[in-house]
Amino acid sequence: MTLIKIDQQSWAAGIDKVKADYRVFGPVKEKNDHEFKLLEQDQMPDFNCQNTRLSPKSIIYPQSQVMFTYNLDENAEDCRIMKEVENVTSPMAIIGVRPCDALSFPIVRRNFDTPEYQDTYWIKAYEATTFIGLACNSACGTCFCTSAGTGPFGEEGLDVLIIADGDDLYAKSITEKGNAFIQAAGWSVKADTSLDIKVDKMKTAAESSICSSVSTDQLKDKTTLELYDAPFWEQEAFSCINCGTCTYVCPTCWCFDVQDETHGKSGIRMRNWDSCMYPLFTYHASGHNPRDVKYQRVRQRFMHKLKYYVDKYDKGIQCVGCGRCIRLCPVNIDIRKICNKMNSFDAATSVCDTPSS
Amino acid sequence: MTQYTDKIKEIANRVLTEGKVEMVIGFRKGSVPMMNQPHLATCAKSVDELVWDSSCGLNLANYITDKKGSIGVIAKGCDSRNIVTHIIENKIKRDQLYIIGVPCNGMIDHHKINAMFDTEVQNVEDSGDSITISGSGFSETMSKQELLAENCAVCTHRNPVEYDELVGDLVEEQKDVDQYASVTKVESLSADDKFNYFEDLLSPCIRCYACRNACPLCYCPTCFVDESTPQWVGKSQDPTDVKTFHLLRAYHCAGRCTDCGACERVCPMGIKIREFTKKLNKDCQDLYGWEAGLSLDERPPLDSFRTDDPDEFIK
Numbered sequence: 001m002t003l004i005k006i007d008q009q010s011w012a013a014g015i016d017k018v019k020a021d022y023r024v025f026g027p028v029k030e031k032n033d034h035e036f037k038l039l040e041q042d043q044m045p046d047f048n049c050q051n052t053r054l055s056p057k058s059i060i061y062p063q064s065q066v067m068f069t070y071n072l073d074e075n076a077e078d079c080r081i082m083k084e085v086e087n088v089t090s091p092m093a094i095i096g097v098r099p100c101d102a103l104s105f106p107i108v109r110r111n112f113d114t115p116e117y118q119d120t121y122w123i124k125a126y127e128a129t130t131f132i133g134l135a136c137n138s139a140c141g142t143c144f145c146t147s148a149g150t151g152p153f154g155e156e157g158l159d160v161l162i163i164a165d166g167d168d169l170y171a172k173s174i175t176e177k178g179n180a181f182i183q184a185a186g187w188s189v190k191a192d193t194s195l196d197i198k199v200d201k202m203k204t205a206a207e208s209s210i211c212s213s214v215s216t217d218q219l220k221d222k223t224t225l226e227l228y229d230a231p232f233w234e235q236e237a238f239s240c241i242n243c244g245t246c247t248y249v250c251p252t253c254w255c256f257d258v259q260d261e262t263h264g265k266s267g268i269r270m271r272n273w274d275s276c277m278y279p280l281f282t283y284h285a286s287g288h289n290p291r292d293v294k295y296q297r298v299r300q301r302f303m304h305k306l307k308y309y310v311d312k313y314d315k316g317i318q319c320v321g322c323g324r325c326i327r328l329c330p331v332n333i334d335i336r337k338i339c340n341k342m343n344s345f346d347a348a349t350s351v352c353d354t355p356s357s
Numbered sequence: 358m359t360q361y362t363d364k365i366k367e368i369a370n371r372v373l374t375e376g377k378v379e380m381v382i383g384f385r386k387g388s389v390p391m392m393n394q395p396h397l398a399t400c401a402k403s404v405d406e407l408v409w410d411s412s413c414g415l416n417l418a419n420y421i422t423d424k425k426g427s428i429g430v431i432a433k434g435c436d437s438r439n440i441v442t443h444i445i446e447n448k449i450k451r452d453q454l455y456i457i458g459v460p461c462n463g464m465i466d467h468h469k470i471n472a473m474f475d476t477e478v479q480n481v482e483d484s485g486d487s488i489t490i491s492g493s494g495f496s497e498t499m500s501k502q503e504l505l506a507e508n509c510a511v512c513t514h515r516n517p518v519e520y521d522e523l524v525g526d527l528v529e530e531q532k533d534v535d536q537y538a539s540v541t542k543v544e545s546l547s548a549d550d551k552f553n554y555f556e557d558l559l560s561p562c563i564r565c566y567a568c569r570n571a572c573p574l575c576y577c578p579t580c581f582v583d584e585s586t587p588q589w590v591g592k593s594q595d596p597t598d599v600k601t602f603h604l605l606r607a608y609h610c611a612g613r614c615t616d617c618g619a620c621e622r623v624c625p626m627g628i629k630i631r632e633f634t635k636k637l638n639k640d641c642q643d644l645y646g647w648e649a650g651l652s653l654d655e656r657p658p659l660d661s662f663r664t665d666d667p668d669e670f671i672k
Contacts, residue, residue, distance in 0.1 A: 031561065032472040032627055050477060053626070054563070063563065064593035138493070140477050142389060239395040241419070243567035245625045259592050272592045275565075280583050330567050330623030331415065332387035332394035 003163075003199065004171040004182060005191040011169055014185030015044055015095070021184050022093040022130065025059050027052050036094065045095045047164060050140050051322065055101050055251035056094050060125045061108070063248075067121060068269040072262065082269060087120060089128040093181060096134045099154035099161075100145045100322040104251030105131065106157050107320070110313055111254050130181045133158035137202060139209045142323030144336060147213035149316045152206035163199055170199060214339040216317050219310050226347035227307055228299065236338055237295035239331035244275035246301065246325035246333070252318050255281075276300045302338050361409040361459060364524040365431060368457050369404045372429050378455050381429035382420050383407045390481040391467035395420055407431075409524070410483040414464035414506060416619040418573035422448050430454060431524075433461035435508075435617035437517035438650025439573040442613055445653060448576060451519075458520030460528040463501065463509035464618075468627045470504055508618030508631060511536045518651055537639045539632060555600065561626040562599050564592075568620035568630050574610045581605060607633035612641045612659040615650045 006014065018024060019041065026045025027034040034049035036056045068082040105126065112119040112126075136143075136152035145151055155161055159178035163170040170191055173179050182188075247253040257274035260267055274281055277298075282291045291297050309318035319335065326334050369381040385396035385406040393412045397420075398404045409431070417430055418439035428449075432440055437458060443449045462485075470490060471478055482489040489498045502510075511534045516527045546554060566582075569575045582590045582602050591598040616638060620630040641647045644667050645658035658666070 032468070048475070064595070141479050235397070238397045238420075241567065241570035241623070243570045243623070244563075244565040245567050245623075248563050248565050249625060257592065261591055261593070270593060272594075278566075278583070280585075326389060328625040329392075330571060330625070332389065332392040334388045337388065 002172075003191040003195055004173070004187050005189045005195070006169040006171055006187050008167050010187060010189075012044060014187050015039075016042075018093060018181065018185045022091045022181070024093050024095060025056065026095040036096075039095075047096055047134060050136070050138075051098050051101070051324075053324075053328075054249055055104065055322065055324065056097055057101075057104065057108075057251045059092065059094055060105070060129060061112075061122055061254070063273045064270055065121060065272075066268045066270045067258075070260075070267050070269065071265060072267065073265045087124055089124045091128050091130070092125070093130040093132055095132040096162075097131050097158065098136055098322070099133055099150050099152060099156075099158070100143070100148070100320040101251050102131055102133050102157035103145075103148075103150040103154060103320045104157070104322075107252050107315075107318055108254050110315070130159045130177045131157060132178075132181065133161045135161055135163045135203070135206065137164065137206050137209075139206070139211070140323055140327070141211065142326040143210055143321060144212045144214055144323065145321035146207055146210045147216065148319050148321030150320060151203075152210065153203040163202065165198070165202065170195065212336060214317075214319075214321070214336050215343045216306070216310075216339065218343045219306055219317070219339075220314070222307065222342070222345065223347065224303075224307060224311070227342055227345060228303065230342075230345050230347070231350055232341055232345075233299045234295045236333070236341070237298035240277075240294055240298050240333055241331055242277045242279070242294050242297060243330065244273075244277050245328050245330065247275040247277060248273060249324040249328050251320060251322060251324075252305070257281075276304070298333070302335070302342065305335075306339055306342055361524050362407065365407050365409055365457065365459075366404055368522055368524065369398055369407060369429060370401060372455050372457075373399070373401075373404065378427045378429040380426070381407070381431070381457070382417050383431040383457075384409065384413045384415075384417075387412070390478055391465060391470065409459065411463070411465045411488065411501060412467070412481070412483070414509075414618065414622045415571060416573050416617040418443055419571060419619070421454070422573065422576045424449065424453075427453055427455070429457060431457045431459055432517050432520065433459045434512065434514040434516055434518070435461075435615045437519050438514060438615040439617060441519050441650040441653055442615065442657075443573065445656065446613075451653070455522075456517065456520040458517030458523045460517070460523065460525055461509075461512075461515045462528060463505040463512065463515070464622075465501065465504045466506040466509075467622070468624075469506075472627075506618050506622065507539075507629075508616045508621070510534070511538075512616070514615075514648075514651070519653065537635065537642075540636045540639050543632065543636070555632075556596065558629060558632060559596070559599055559603055561628060562603070563626060564594070564599060564602070565625060567623040567625060568603075568628075569606055571619040571623040572610070573617075573619070574613050575606065577609075603630070603633060607637060610634050611637040612645075612647060612657045613649050614638055615648075 024039045025036050026039050027049055028037045028046050033053040035052050066085050068084055070082050071078050112122040155174050159175045161172045173182055255274045256271040258271050260269050283289045305318040372378045381398045383396055384393040386408050387393045391412045398407055416439055417436050421428055421430055444451050476492050478490055479492040486501055487498050488501050488504055513530055590601050614634040647658045
């Protein structure tokens with residue numbers, strides 16, 4: 001492991017420098033909380049936050065995104081022809097991505113970049129982006145990344161991992177993209193190899209600060225229909241108000257709805273994030289709704305993340321343990337509790353042995 | 358607070374055992390600080406999970422809408438006013454309900470408390486008049502009055518208005534509070550400044566609809582934003598569509614809103630949504646001398662006609 005050591009001055013100079021080559025995003029304080037924003041000139045990413053309220057998902061996959069334009073003027077040559085909007089993305093860098101959020105990108109990629117289908121909008125934005133992670137030195141009470149496929153120093157999905165040690169920063173390049181970014185920033189001071197031991201210790205300490213977890217080892221072996229018919233869904237869904245908070249704050253929720261908006265004789269075809277919590281999500285043109293009542297929608301969200309995804313890809317759960325849905329759910333539906341219930345569910349006895357989260 | 362919890366459990370057990378109700382709707386302790394969870398108790402085991410403290414701010418009237426059967430429901434002042442509103446709007450029958458009234462001293466504001474500290478709030482201890490907030494490397498005890506949700510700080514109906522049984526003695530109502538200070542401030546702005554104020558207020562909205570869904574008044578079978586033939590409102594993050602949703606929703610609550618604050622409490626982005634409903638509450642007060650949900654015998658001003666209704670707008 002070769003670490004690059006960056007002091008505060010060269011950090012600021014480097015960020016300033018890379019803005020010539022990249023559109024740089026980072027966490028900044030907005031009203032009461034931190035959000036990822038495009039950094040303006042002289043604006044620095046603010047690392048003084050445990051994590052942003054919303055994940056950086058929207059930088060690659062905006063909540064509303066125009067895909068096509070059209071013209072309804074019968075006299076025009078291009079009448080009723082869907083024209084793809086310009087879809088060229090200049091290089092972007094997202095600085096300060098926490099390892100949990102970083103893991104969400106390879107997870108979401110399994111949906112948007114498949115052998116059969118390539119979502120050009122998502123892929124182009126993703127490929128143009130360099131992900132600069134920020135290791136977590138301490139965890140929130142709702143963090144459970146270590147049982148969701150990553151950890152506070154996790155590297156999957158990142159091009160560079162930054163480790164903050166007081167005023168000093170250490171950068172570890174993980175990919176070629178990462179090398180290019182570090183070079184563009186002009187950071188070149190190799191850290192003493194003795195630092196590796198210190199960083200290992202920081203990593204161990206950070207991992208031990210994660211105090212909650214989920215059990216996922218049994219999920220794959222459960223019979224889908226037995227879980228689907230489990231008696232706990234109605235009870236667990238009682239408090240749910242079917243808002244879209246959990247799905248919108250989730251870094252791994254990828255569902256969208258396509259809408260046409262016509263103004264006069266021209267229009268746009270766009271996609272907007274959608275949520276399986278909404279009745280409209282599954283409302284058929286016939287008037288039938290296969291997920292008519294709320295417990296069915298709650299069940300869908302958890303079954304998708306913790307069972308269907310697990311079965312389809314065999315790459316763990318579709319959750320990175322960031323804890324946002326737990327912190328922001330207005331009625332305290334806790335994915336840790338539901339996951340553990342699913343993992344320990346025994347249809348034969350219908351007994352749920354739920355360790356408290 | 359433990360007296361309230363004990364009494365709630367005692368009543369819930371009794372009404373369930375006597376067969377007065379089939380279920381009791383209350384709160385259980387949440388898995389994160391200040392986030393108690395609405396809870397359905399149907400047996401002794403689930404009754405034992407019921408709690409009461411200063412984090413029971415959601416409005417439980419939202420959980421009785423169109424429910425069948427006999428229901429016990431825990432109700433603080435605002436919940437009881439929304440239950441009254443439900444009854445006069447025919448969403449539930451009075452004789453289906455056993456209302457367990459909770460004289461309330463206000464609920465704390467989790468948005469405000471979380472924003473007060475740079476590091477995560479890990480524990481919140483409720484000792485009645487004081488609240489101790491702690492996390493890694495800090496612990497602070499503050500008076501509850503300073504930490505109240507804004508609607509609770511200006512509440513003048515802390516006691517339930519309709520109940521079958523109370524869990525404790527009635528509390529003294531707050532007097533001499535300026536309920537509409539925030540509205541008066543916005544009213545004094547110029548049209549442009551008002552526009553900018555609301556634009557800024559709503560800019561963080563992610564259209565999750567938590568405000569609508571936590572509101573006991575928002576029970577339309579299909580909300581206007583969800584209708585597709587015709588589609589009244591766009592679905593994107595277009596600021597006009599976002600504003601349309603919030604403004605129309607607020608108007609739909611005119612003369613019905615009890616200022617329970619559920620909309621604001623549940624907003625994941627911490628938007629002060631009451632800025633809209635509060636103005637309409639003030640108008641109802643000024644024009645009709647009306648506060649929602651205080652009586653089962655009086656029709657709301659917007660679904661009744663009186664010869665002395667204000668009519669200055671007719672020229």
